[in-house]
Amino acid sequence: MRKIPLLSDLSDEEIIKVKGEMRYRHFPKRAVVLHKGGTGDALLFLLSGQLQVIDVTEDGRAVGLRMLAAGDFFGEIALINASTRSASVVATTEVLVAFLPASTALHLFSHSPSVAHKMLGHLAQKIQRDSEFRALLSINNTTRRIYTYIALMQQTEDKDGRRVVENLPTHQDIANMINTSRETVTRALLVLAQQGIVQKDAHRLIILDPDGLQRLAQGG
Amino acid sequence: MRKIPLLSDLSDEEIIKVKGEMRYRHFPKRAVVLHKGGTGDALLFLLSGQLQVIDVTEDGRAVGLRMLAAGDFFGEIALINASTRSASVVATTEVLVAFLPASTALHLFSHSPSVAHKMLGHLAQKIQRDSEFRALLSINNTTRRIYTYIALMQQTEDKDGRRVVENLPTHQDIANMINTSRETVTRALLVLAQQGIVQKDAHRLIILDPDGLQRLAQGG
Known part of the structure; x- marks a missing residue:
């Protein structure tokens, strides 16, 4: 217990x-x-x-x-x-x-x-996450909206200390959630993989370069 | 105190x-x-x-x-x-x-x-509201999405026992939040007013017929 x-x-x-x-x-x-x-x-x-x-x-x-x-x-x-x-x-x-x-x-x-x-800590964190999600919806630039969404996803650490999104929704689900098209999500993830920022692996997404992702999300 | x-x-x-x-x-x-x-x-x-x-x-x-x-x-x-x-x-x-x-x-x-x-009650209610908002975004029919959003807005009771949204965002803000155009929001609110379901009054929206609104939100 x-x-x-x-x-x-x-x-x-x-x-x-x-x-x-x-x-x-x-x-x-x-x-x-x-x-x-x-x-x-x-x-x-x-x-x-x-x-x-x-x-x-x-x-x-x-x-x-x-x-x-x-x-x-x-x-x-x-x-x-x-x-x-x-x-x-x-x-x-x-x-x-x-x-x-x-x-x-x-x-x-x-x-x-x-x-x-x-x-209380558990609930307050949930609320903060939801409020970040709501703020994300007001980002007009679609690609930055996708990068920000990925940066906000629940991440765990794998054995090698890498940050992993264990349960990546389908591109269509991501598109529905943040108001864009499936094609745009696919393209944005491809760009991230080509730049060595993420690595896709079945339903997991490994964030190889969290700082790089953060920079792109902030429009850098 | x-x-x-x-x-x-x-x-x-x-x-x-x-x-x-x-x-x-x-x-x-x-x-x-x-x-x-x-x-x-x-x-x-x-x-x-x-x-x-x-x-x-x-x-x-x-x-x-x-x-x-x-x-x-x-x-x-x-x-x-x-x-x-x-x-x-x-x-x-x-x-x-x-x-x-x-x-x-x-x-x-x-x-x-x-x-x-x-x-805890306060935070749990916030979370439930946020989760309803998230579910709302997956409603494909735009007009029903607007009706659902209005039904979910924080409401207070006025002296006459009517339910009032005290702080109605602009049509453009509503449009941004729930992924539609300002024109569609304006049109949906007009339909609600014509049907006697709501009454607009500066920045307040009076919900005259909460059940009717609920029915429309559910596609009835």
């Missing part, structure tokens, strides 16, 4: 209470762990495997939003807002998921200073 | 501590209370008057994001993320603003259950 960052600073007493209320469930690869529109009756923790948050658009296309790794929690927004799930979560490998009932989770959020602190 | 919703459930002891650390300042109409890019060294409360949160785009246009009323707090994101201010805040009337130093505010956020609870 102490390996889950959100819970790592709980008191022994709190850990015992949380342990007693956790429920565990295995899901096979491709299973839907959370359904968009469902009720927010638990906070979820990914204990092993990998999950993908996906949204289904009006016209039925599934857009991958972000990946979750072991130790991550999810499903907190519907819980806090007492609203329905705003996206679906799908297993991309076999996974083990822990469920903490809403009432216990909500009590922790406001009564455990360490959890409150981490949860 | 008890009239500020965020602080209304503090203990007497907490109220005394907070009171002792608050600093107050008057600003004239049109003064800039927070500067985009400045440091997040305080949580701010609007005690009287009205403020507008504005963002300045790449090409120097000021876009009004939302209005703040007496009792509202602001500037919490930069504080929690230890980042710079992501937008500016400008006085639209003469205002009285209270400043609570960052360290005291951050301590309250995680150690006062009532503040933690309210702050």
Whole structure:
């Protein structure tokens, strides 16, 4: 339990209470762990495997939003807002998921200073990311808009210390998100690859030169 | 102090501590209370008057994001993320603003259950709004995209119980935000007015028939 960052600073007493209320469930690869529109009756923790948050658009296309790794929690927004799930979560490998009932989770959020602190930081970062995304939409130069979008994408570090976008949406999805054409996205990514700034590899994008990307995004 | 919703459930002891650390300042109409890019060294409360949160785009246009009323707090994101201010805040009337130093505010956020609870609810609602906005961008039908955007705008209730968008952006700003032309926005608003769904009045938009708007947004 102490390996889950959100819970790592709980008191022994709190850990015992949380342990007693956790429920565990295995899901096979491709299973839907959370359904968009469902009720927010638990906070979820990914204990092993990998999950993908996906949204289904009006016209039925599934857009991958972000990946979750072991130790991550999810499903907190519907819980806090007492609203329905705003996206679906799908297993991309076999996974083990822990469920903490809403009432216990909500009590922790406001009564455990360490959890409150981490949860506020988590939400404030999401908001900052969304506000950067909104600002991005006002960039008139299409190519710079694409570069800025790539620079803002969630990045992880691989074994070699390189920054990697693990879950690159399709060129069409990127085009839809930031209001341009698929062809323009393809062309911009090609230019970045030719300049040695990124390297594409199936659904991953390796950012070889983050500073160079930043310079291009800022119009340099 | 008890009239500020965020602080209304503090203990007497907490109220005394907070009171002792608050600093107050008057600003004239049109003064800039927070500067985009400045440091997040305080949580701010609007005690009287009205403020507008504005963002300045790449090409120097000021876009009004939302209005703040007496009792509202602001500037919490930069504080929690230890980042710079992501937008500016400008006085639209003469205002009285209270400043609570960052360290005291951050301590309250995680150690006062009532503040933690309210702050989490506040942030989670912002996130839900941003995610609805993102989903809106994937609506292919332009007119429905405009209707959905209007339905999602921050609304207050006027004396007669009508829902009012107090701070309607210009048609050009709306067009920029949701990827369409100014002419299309003007036309869509005209159709809504002709159908008796909205009524325009300087910078306010009165939503006379919220259900009708919702139906049109959903393509009915």
